[in-house]
Amino acid sequence: MSAPHLAIVAPLVLSVFIPVFYRIFRHIHTGWFVLPLPILLFVYFLTFLPETMRGESFIESMNWIPSLGINFTAKVDGLGLLFALLITGIGALVVLYSIYYLAKTKEKLNNFYVYLLLFMSAMLGVVLSDNLIVMYAFWELTSFSSFLLIGYWYERDKSRYGAQKSMLITVFGGLAMLGGIILLYIMTGTFSVTKLISQANTIFNHALFVPALLCILLGAFTKSAQFPFYIWLPDAMEAPTPVSAYLHSATMVKAGIYLVARFTPVFGDHFLWFWLVTSIGILTLIWGSIFAVKQTDLKAILAFSTVSQLGLIMSLLGAGAAALHYEFLDENIYTVAVTAAIFHLINHATFKGSLFMAAGIIDHETGTRDIRKLGGLMHYMPITFTISIIGAFSMAGLPPFNGFLSKEMFFTAMVHVTEMDLFNLETWGFVFPVLAWIASVFTFVYSMILVFKTFTGKYQPEKLDKKPHEAPMGLLISPVILVSLVIIFGFFPNLLSDILISPAMASILPSLLGAGDEFMVHISFWHGLNIELFMTLGVVCLGIILYMTHSKWKKIYKAIPEKLSLNQFYDFLIEGLESVSSKVTKTYMNGSIRSYLVYIFAFFIVILVTTLIGKNAFMFDTNNVSTIGIYEVVLAILVVLGSICILFAKSRMTSIILLGAVGYTVSLFYILFRAPDLALTQLVIETISVALFLVCFYHLPKLRKFETRMRFRLTNALISVGVGTLVTLIALSAHSSKLFESISKYYVENTYTEAAGKNMVNVILVDFRGFDTLFEITVLAIASLGIFGMIKLRLNGRKEG
Amino acid sequence: MRKTNNIILETAVKVLLFFIALYSVYIFTAGHYYPGGGFIGGLMTAGAIVLLLITYDIKTVTKILPVNYRILTAIGLLFAIGTSAGSLIYDLPFLTHAFGDVHLPLLGELSIHTATLFDLGVYFVVVGVTMTIIQTIGEDE
Numbered sequence: 001m002s003a004p005h006l007a008i009v010a011p012l013v014l015s016v017f018i019p020v021f022y023r024i025f026r027h028i029h030t031g032w033f034v035l036p037l038p039i040l041l042f043v044y045f046l047t048f049l050p051e052t053m054r055g056e057s058f059i060e061s062m063n064w065i066p067s068l069g070i071n072f073t074a075k076v077d078g079l080g081l082l083f084a085l086l087i088t089g090i091g092a093l094v095v096l097y098s099i100y101y102l103a104k105t106k107e108k109l110n111n112f113y114v115y116l117l118l119f120m121s122a123m124l125g126v127v128l129s130d131n132l133i134v135m136y137a138f139w140e141l142t143s144f145s146s147f148l149l150i151g152y153w154y155e156r157d158k159s160r161y162g163a164q165k166s167m168l169i170t171v172f173g174g175l176a177m178l179g180g181i182i183l184l185y186i187m188t189g190t191f192s193v194t195k196l197i198s199q200a201n202t203i204f205n206h207a208l209f210v211p212a213l214l215c216i217l218l219g220a221f222t223k224s225a226q227f228p229f230y231i232w233l234p235d236a237m238e239a240p241t242p243v244s245a246y247l248h249s250a251t252m253v254k255a256g257i258y259l260v261a262r263f264t265p266v267f268g269d270h271f272l273w274f275w276l277v278t279s280i281g282i283l284t285l286i287w288g289s290i291f292a293v294k295q296t297d298l299k300a301i302l303a304f305s306t307v308s309q310l311g312l313i314m315s316l317l318g319a320g321a322a323a324l325h326y327e328f329l330d331e332n333i334y335t336v337a338v339t340a341a342i343f344h345l346i347n348h349a350t351f352k353g354s355l356f357m358a359a360g361i362i363d364h365e366t367g368t369r370d371i372r373k374l375g376g377l378m379h380y381m382p383i384t385f386t387i388s389i390i391g392a393f394s395m396a397g398l399p400p401f402n403g404f405l406s407k408e409m410f411f412t413a414m415v416h417v418t419e420m421d422l423f424n425l426e427t428w429g430f431v432f433p434v435l436a437w438i439a440s441v442f443t444f445v446y447s448m449i450l451v452f453k454t455f456t457g458k459y460q461p462e463k464l465d466k467k468p469h470e471a472p473m474g475l476l477i478s479p480v481i482l483v484s485l486v487i488i489f490g491f492f493p494n495l496l497s498d499i500l501i502s503p504a505m506a507s508i509l510p511s512l513l514g515a516g517d518e519f520m521v522h523i524s525f526w527h528g529l530n531i532e533l534f535m536t537l538g539v540v541c542l543g544i545i546l547y548m549t550h551s552k553w554k555k556i557y558k559a560i561p562e563k564l565s566l567n568q569f570y571d572f573l574i575e576g577l578e579s580v581s582s583k584v585t586k587t588y589m590n591g592s593i594r595s596y597l598v599y600i601f602a603f604f605i606v607i608l609v610t611t612l613i614g615k616n617a618f619m620f621d622t623n624n625v626s627t628i629g630i631y632e633v634v635l636a637i638l639v640v641l642g643s644i645c646i647l648f649a650k651s652r653m654t655s656i657i658l659l660g661a662v663g664y665t666v667s668l669f670y671i672l673f674r675a676p677d678l679a680l681t682q683l684v685i686e687t688i689s690v691a692l693f694l695v696c697f698y699h700l701p702k703l704r705k706f707e708t709r710m711r712f713r714l715t716n717a718l719i720s721v722g723v724g725t726l727v728t729l730i731a732l733s734a735h736s737s738k739l740f741e742s743i744s745k746y747y748v749e750n751t752y753t754e755a756a757g758k759n760m761v762n763v764i765l766v767d768f769r770g771f772d773t774l775f776e777i778t779v780l781a782i783a784s785l786g787i788f789g790m791i792k793l794r795l796n797g798r799k800e801g
Numbered sequence: 802m803r804k805t806n807n808i809i810l811e812t813a814v815k816v817l818l819f820f821i822a823l824y825s826v827y828i829f830t831a832g833h834y835y836p837g838g839g840f841i842g843g844l845m846t847a848g849a850i851v852l853l854l855i856t857y858d859i860k861t862v863t864k865i866l867p868v869n870y871r872i873l874t875a876i877g878l879l880f881a882i883g884t885s886a887g888s889l890i891y892d893l894p895f896l897t898h899a900f901g902d903v904h905l906p907l908l909g910e911l912s913i914h915t916a917t918l919f920d921l922g923v924y925f926v927v928v929g930v931t932m933t934i935i936q937t938i939g940e941d942e
Contacts, residue, residue: 676836680828684844691851692935756900756912763839766916770896773919774881777926781874784930788871791937792906 002060004074008124014116022110030109031099038092052503053080073128080505083127094477099240100474119145132181132191137607143170150239162235169232173222180215197265227284234303234773250349264421268321280316289442294557298359298369316341347402354482355391367465376459380468385455390483396447403490411532444543497521605722621736638665660690677761722743814856823847839920843927870932877925884919
């Protein structure tokens with residue numbers, strides 16, 4: 001296990017101790033125990049920078065299931081490192097923020113931080129695993145931890161709804177991705193991404209290429225909330241704000257982006273990849289931005305804006321894949337799209353993170369996030385206002401913030417798309433810059449709504465739950481750090497270009513680089529009076545007009561019928577699924593144990609009779625049979641008599657006692673056949689089970705009042721006779737067929753020499769086949785806990801009496 | 802609760818109980834050489850407690866034997882897994898048992914066996930499981 005492996009599992013290990021810290025140090029906020037870890041990991045990952053800047057990557061494998069090609073391989077390259085730094089860096093800020101956001105007296109902090117650390121580990125695992133199966137496992141773990149975090153306030157209906165929705169959609173996508181991974185394995189025989197990339201040509205010409213591509217994209221699109229799967233993200237906003245800032249804007253939703261970037265060298269050459277990624281990205285961008293304008297909840301605006309920004313990055317990655325068709329590095333104008341994607345990914349994490357935190361502060365200090373109730377907070381919360389305005393202006397793409405630079409580059413990339421001579425882009429390419437521009441106008445509008453509806457306008461204290469005041473220092477530290485980065489990256493974008501952007505690009509477009517080459521990334525503020533600048537000017541002008549007239553045209557949204565929305569469709573699907581499966585299940589699960597026994601035994605008969613006939617396995621051999629004495633005959637008659645009497649017994653008490661009598665008689669058989677251990681066990685078991693029945697009777701008289709006799713049923717009779725006959729037949733065949741030497745000889749010889757025991761049965765139980773016993777007692781323990789739980793909890797709510 | 806007079810049973814149980822309990826311990830310890838073992842021993846002990854339950858009622862029995870049977874089950878599992886994993890310390894395969902003879906004053910030659918510890922785990926689990934089931938069903942009113 002190497003250091004990066006340890007770094008991946010470190011949060012997981014720490015999460016084990018969190019409940020202990022929580023119990024022991026009640027007066028210290030549990031977050032303080034968590035905070036050092038992401039900081040430490042962040043610093044640790046920084047040490048990889050020199051290596052990735054040289055274009056090298058660290059790779060270390062640990063065997064897990066080598067026979068299936070599944071190994072825990074940690075790979076730190078430019079792209080993985082960029083994400084690892086985001087995860088740990090934003091993670092540290094979010095933990096710090098959460099310490100002041102979640103009160104230690106009211107919240108279940110132990111759960112919260114366990115889930116958060118679980119997520120951190122999972123996310124690091126996703127971006128640093130080279131083996132796809134391991135990556136998939138971590139990928140699903142992010143879905144689970146996200147589910148737990150969204151449902152953190154599980155007593156709220158909406159939290160549970162949102163948690164389930166996100167889980168269903170992302171796990172569905174994850175399963176599709178697993179399908180894609182398996183298809184890739186069928187094509188190449190490896191799960192390693194590095195090896196897949198080296199075999200990209202084989203994959204490209206394989207018949208399974210397109211299905212694999214679609215499956216992988218499905219995984220990426222559901223995770224990154226692309227159209228039409230984005231519907232889970234707005235509902236995920238029920239999570240506590242630190243979680244929204246961390247998972248649902250900066251990290252987890254970018255896992256899909258990561259996946260697309262990671263697989264660009266494998267799939268990027270294909271026109272389907274370009275068209276799907278770019279157009280779904282653009283569609284999501286414009287869809288999200290239009291719907292963001294409609295929202296009235298601060299976090300809902302941010303959620304839709306995240307959807308839209310993820311679409312932006314996705315479309316850039318799609319456009320960037322086209323660069324693979326131009327096999328030269330210098331003057332390859334299409335790589336700018338990839339540069340922009342990575343740059344915007346970083347920028348988005350900074351400004352969106354700060355905006356989420358600001359929204360959280362407003363919620364925390366005023367008691368509401370509804371912009372219809374908020375207004376005029378500028379004088380009460382000046383620092384929060386500053387944070388929000390910088391974040392929002394960056395998001396809107398205004399200079400001098402980092403969002404401006406990446407927005408300009410986005411326009412550049414989209415304009416370049418029209419110049420491509422591939423995939424029929426000559427005719428349809430113009431759509432991309434036009435849509436990008438329209439979406440940017442809406443982005444501008446919702447950014448303005450976000451800031452100015454909250455902080456300017458009429459102050460309405462009567463609508464607020466609390467008297468607003470500035471947040472405490474602790475809450476402000478994290479967003480202030482993030483907006484400082486917004487400004488720093490805005491003024492000095494090239495701080496990032498060599499250390500992060502260029503190495504990450506090398507991972508996305510490796511085929512464009514020769515040995516020793518690297519991408520020369522230079523981001524400049526002023527490009528001259530070009531088309532991008534005019535596009536931005538247009539965005540600002542139209543955006544201001546639209547913002548000013550917002551109240552007049554927002555009625556258009558009402559024209560879209562609610563019934564046709566994707567959320568309605570999702571709800572319809574879930575409800576339909578539930579009612580249909582409940583109906584189907586109720587047809588055979590009728591709650592009567594008799595029916596279940598009938599199913600089990602009918603199945604038993606069908607399977608075994610088929611095997612007996614199919615394998616021609618029935619055999620009857622009278623050799624090696626002992627003589628039948630008078631005792632055996634008497635006992636057999638007793639057993640048969642007892643069993644028949646049970647059928648005709650008038651009361652349940654009689655039948656129980658008769659059943660016990662049959663059991664005791666069987667144990668006499670064991671004595672006759674000299675098996676004292678079995679006889680003893682059978683005797684005690686019979687005693688205990690009869691007693692158990694009696695105890696039940698003694699305490700539950702009312703439930704068993706209906707001691708009427710069952711009426712005769714043909715199917716039941718057939719099944720019971722069938723089972724009896726079948727078992728007899730199998731027992732006869734088992735006795736008659738000797739396929740191999742019995743193992744009992746081994747036990748006879750070795751019981752004393754190997755295990756120093758004289759009772760063979762006991763030695764087998766505790767020594768030779770100790771594993772069986774170990775698992776049996778475990779199963780017994782689980783069963784008893786199950787019975788305990790079922791009776792004590794009464795989940796079905798059925799009270800007797 | 803039933804108000805019938807079962808004085809004969811109550812008196813008999815007071816004597817019988819000790820015999821059954823003692824015999825179950827004997828059967829457990831003798832297990833490695835003679836018929837018996839943890840499973841039967843455990844069941845027999847559980848049987849003794851069930852006899853008590855039938856004679857008196859659950860509340861009285863929990864007063865006499867204030868044992869949390871779920872915890873007993875857990876202890877049993879710990880014994881079993883602990884003895885099994887113990888061999889790993891000596892770099893032997895999981896579940897390798899050790900045995901040897903010791904000479905003790907008064908008792909004479911005794912053979913000591915880690916399998917007995919494993920069996921003790923089985924004993925506890927069986928008592929715990931049986932009693933958990935009977936107690937929860939019995940308490941359910």
